[in-house]
Amino acid sequence: MQSYEEVFEIVKLIPEGKVSTYGAIAKYLGTSPRVIGWALNSSLGNKKIPAHRVVNRHGILTGKIHFATADLMQKILESEGLKIENDQIENFKSHFWDPSLSLL
């Protein structure tokens, strides 16, 4: 299956200053949220893939530990205009981007 490829395509569509979730992408692709995490893990190194814009359903930067440094992910997100409070995105739902929007 090209599940990973599908995930990459979606993640690349996430606009700057926006974030998405594992569950939303998984639902859109019709797969399990786990696959999203695994795919993103593989995506690390692919500069074309903004893996830092994907967080869990609580808006928490669960994947930050996979970056070069624990603060890197938060740093990038803040750099894109987001506000992080205690590893959690503030006004998360206001910055939430749903894959369904890519249909538009």
Added chain:
DNA sequence: CCACTGACGCGTA
């Protein structure tokens, strides 16, 4: 070649 592991989320007890 077989088995384990790794960025999650939801339903059920």
Added chain:
DNA sequence: ATACGCGCCAGTG
């Protein structure tokens, strides 16, 4: 309210 199990793909030992 908290705890546990299942779903799912690819890479590595």
